[in-house]
Amino acid sequence: MSDPGSVGIAFWILSAIVLISGLLVVSLKNIFHCALFLMLCLTGVAGIFILLHAEFLAAAQVLVYVGAVSVLMIFAVMLTSNLARKKIVQTNQNALVAFVSCVAFVVGALWLIKGTEVWKFATEALPANNTMTIGKLLMTEFMLPFEVVSVLLVAAMIGAIVLARGEEA
Amino acid sequence: MQYYLMLAALLFVIGLFGVITRRNTIGILMSLELMFNAANINLVAFNRYISGDGLTGQIFAIFIIVVAAAEATIGLAIVLLIYRNWRGIDTDSYSVMKW
Numbered sequence: 001m002s003d004p005g006s007v008g009i010a011f012w013i014l015s016a017i018v019l020i021s022g023l024l025v026v027s028l029k030n031i032f033h034c035a036l037f038l039m040l041c042l043t044g045v046a047g048i049f050i051l052l053h054a055e056f057l058a059a060a061q062v063l064v065y066v067g068a069v070s071v072l073m074i075f076a077v078m079l080t081s082n083l084a085r086k087k088i089v090q091t092n093q094n095a096l097v098a099f100v101s102c103v104a105f106v107v108g109a110l111w112l113i114k115g116t117e118v119w120k121f122a123t124e125a126l127p128a129n130n131t132m133t134i135g136k137l138l139m140t141e142f143m144l145p146f147e148v149v150s151v152l153l154v155a156a157m158i159g160a161i162v163l164a165r166g167e168e169a
Numbered sequence: 170m171q172y173y174l175m176l177a178a179l180l181f182v183i184g185l186f187g188v189i190t191r192r193n194t195i196g197i198l199m200s201l202e203l204m205f206n207a208a209n210i211n212l213v214a215f216n217r218y219i220s221g222d223g224l225t226g227q228i229f230a231i232f233i234i235v236v237a238a239a240e241a242t243i244g245l246a247i248v249l250l251i252y253r254n255w256r257g258i259d260t261d262s263y264s265v266m267k268w
Binding site: 018022034035041056075101102130142160 | 170171172173174175176178179180181182183184185186187189190191193195196198199200202203206209210213214216217218219223224225227228230231232234235236237238239240241242243245246247248249250252253
């Protein structure tokens, strides 16, 4: 993993996986296949995180996104969609306008990224023990955001239960 | 570094296209997840190449993951509720806000 050549090859393979499966997520007709390709895309993003030396984040990505969010999506798809109707149109009439504006956006963004020559690269390396450093930071410097986000999670959980419970309970 | 930013921009635009064009509400939520991931790639790439020591970008990415999980939970609960009331989750099937 240390020499630049293998990292480059891994980056191209992973970004091809991410982009192709992302395109399939937004373009496939069957919403269930979209959910499966979403899992593939999020796994590819986890690989990108590993390439960027964010091992804890990659593990969290696999656990939270691939494990929990995608399964939640698949549950919702199976509970709500009529999968027998394969020929249902999944896009609305905004497709052409959306395509034009998205192409304009991405051309502008790529031009900006390409044109910026003065990236001020850091010289020192990241801390070696990724997970330990993140844990220490969460318990010291980012204590308040950590607590706030746990309150947010509890609120979201209670809200989801109350919303999905229905009237009969 | 630039390649990571380009990948994130392309992924963000794919998600944006999905959000605009999808008719299914779950499809819109999936495209939202793609956009969240593009933002995360940007944060981690900047943390790796610009900030040097310190993991502030990765901490931010963790918070984004948590907020995205909460958003997905609430969103899918609302989708279930919509399906129960309207028997369909296409965005043009529930165009009334008050009944």
